[in-house]
Amino acid sequence: MPYIQQVAVGRLPELNVYGHDYPTRDGSAIRDYIHVMDLADGHIAALRKLFTTENIGCTAYNLGTGRGTSVLEMVTAFEKASGKKIPVKLCPRRPGDATEVYASTEKAEKELSWKAKYGVEEMCRDQWNWAKNNPWGYSGKP
Numbered sequence: 001m002p003y004i005q006q007v008a009v010g011r012l013p014e015l016n017v018y019g020h021d022y023p024t025r026d027g028s029a030i031r032d033y034i035h036v037m038d039l040a041d042g043h044i045a046a047l048r049k050l051f052t053t054e055n056i057g058c059t060a061y062n063l064g065t066g067r068g069t070s071v072l073e074m075v076t077a078f079e080k081a082s083g084k085k086i087p088v089k090l091c092p093r094r095p096g097d098a099t100e101v102y103a104s105t106e107k108a109e110k111e112l113s114w115k116a117k118y119g120v121e122e123m124c125r126d127q128w129n130w131a132k133n134n135p136w137g138y139s140g141k142p
């Protein structure tokens with residue numbers, strides 16, 4: 001996402017897509033992208049659980065949407081949200097990259113009463129809204 005955003009604002013000429021021969025629906029790798037607001041809410045839900053449960057010990061929760069989106073699907077969604085063309089360069093796979101990663105969310109839903117609210121469309125919309133107003137981030141153009 002940070003790289004797609006940099007292409008959209010003109011800081012990078014194109015997005016390197018690492019891997020286009022994965023056994024996925026379009027050949028690119030699949031990940032579980034999450035809206036930062038959902039991620040923040042998930043942490044708050046975990047803290048709430050921590051402060052209200054005695055002897056909770058150490059427990060891990062997955063914070064994700066439970067849905068996988070491919071790199072090329074993300075590009076298309078960002079193009080739609082921004083109205084900008086995102087040129088891509090199909091590159092070899094990065095060593096060590098997994099084909100498909102998405103979260104199992106049942107435990108967090110059940111025990112934290114937390115579930116991601118936003119989808120890829122809202123993620124791209126809100127990221128573009130921030131990026132177009134802050135193309136060089138908080139620090140401004142160097």
Ligand SMILES: O=c1ccn([C@@H]2O[C@H](COP(=O)(O)OP(=O)(O)O[C@H]3O[C@H](CO)[C@@H](O)[C@H](O)[C@H]3O)[C@@H](O)[C@H]2O)c(=O)[nH]1
Pocket residue numbers: 001003015016017018019029030031071094097098101
């Ligand atoms: O310019 C880019 C950057 C990324 N990707 C692809 O986009 C996907 C997501 O990449 P990235 O944001 O680097 O995340 P992951 O590959 O999911 O790895 C992250 O998540 C892993 C599991 O949490 C951690 O182990 C890693 O350190 C962390 O970088 C992958 O398919 C990449 O190949 C591109 O195609 N072009």
